[in-house]
Structure formats: structure tokens, C-alpha cells
Amino acid sequence: SFSHAPCLSPFKLSLSDHLLTWNGIGRVAGWCVSQGMCVAAEVFSANVLKEYLINKATEEVKDHVTIRRFSSESDARKWLAEMGFETQTTQQLPT
Numbered sequence: 603s604f605s606h607a608p609c610l611s612p613f614k615l616s617l618s619d620h621l622l623t624w625n626g627i628g629r630v631a632g633w634c635v636s637q638g639m640c641v642a643a644e645v646f647s648a649n650v651l652k653e654y655l656i657n658k659a660t661e662e663v664k665d666h667v668t669i670r671r672f673s674s675e676s677d678a679r680k681w682l683a684e685m686g687f688e689t690q691t692t693q694q695l696p697t
Contacts, residue, residue, distance in 0.1 A: 605641035605687040628659040643678035
């Protein structure tokens with residue numbers, strides 16, 4: 603099993619971004635669960651609309667994974683460590 607801590611703060615809330623990004627988040631979450639992910643620590647600043655969209659994007663996997671949300675990466679890493687997962691340095695995809 604594994605965990606992940608995606609930083610969702612950079613994602614925008616425009617309509618074009620919604621169609622690509624938010625649907626992509628749902629597909630990635632589904633794939634991660636199918637590969638054994640059991641814990642997710644999502645990192646983003648408080649935003650009601652963004653939280654709603656993330657909830658919709660991850661609706662299909664919520665019964666198969668424990669998801670907690672954090673405003674800082676350090677808090678997310680601490681929680682993952684408490685859950686028994688070793689955390690590594692941040693890896694970012696090229697933009």
C-alpha cells in the first residue's frame with residue numbers, strides 16, 4: 603500500500619481548467635486506489651469552491667481511501683508519518 607500528498611493549490615478554478623484538471627484529478631485518484639493507495643493527504647489553502655470540486659473529483663474513491671486535507675505540506679507529512687508512511691522529498695512534475 604502507499605500514500606500520496608498532492609499539492610492542489612496551484613490549480614485554477616476557471617471553466618477550461620475545470621474540464622481538464624478536475625476530471626484528471628478524479629482519474630488519477632482512481633488509478634492510485636487501483637494500485638493500492640490507501641491514504642491521501644491533500645494540500646491546498648482553504649477555498650470552498652475548490653474543496654467542492656475536489657470532493658466531486660474524488661467521489662468514486664472516497665470509500666476506498668482515507669483522505670485528510672491540510673493547508674501546509676509539513677502538516678500533511680507529519681500526518682502521513684503518524685499513519686505509518688515514510689515521506690520523501692517533494693517531487694514536482696515539470697510544467
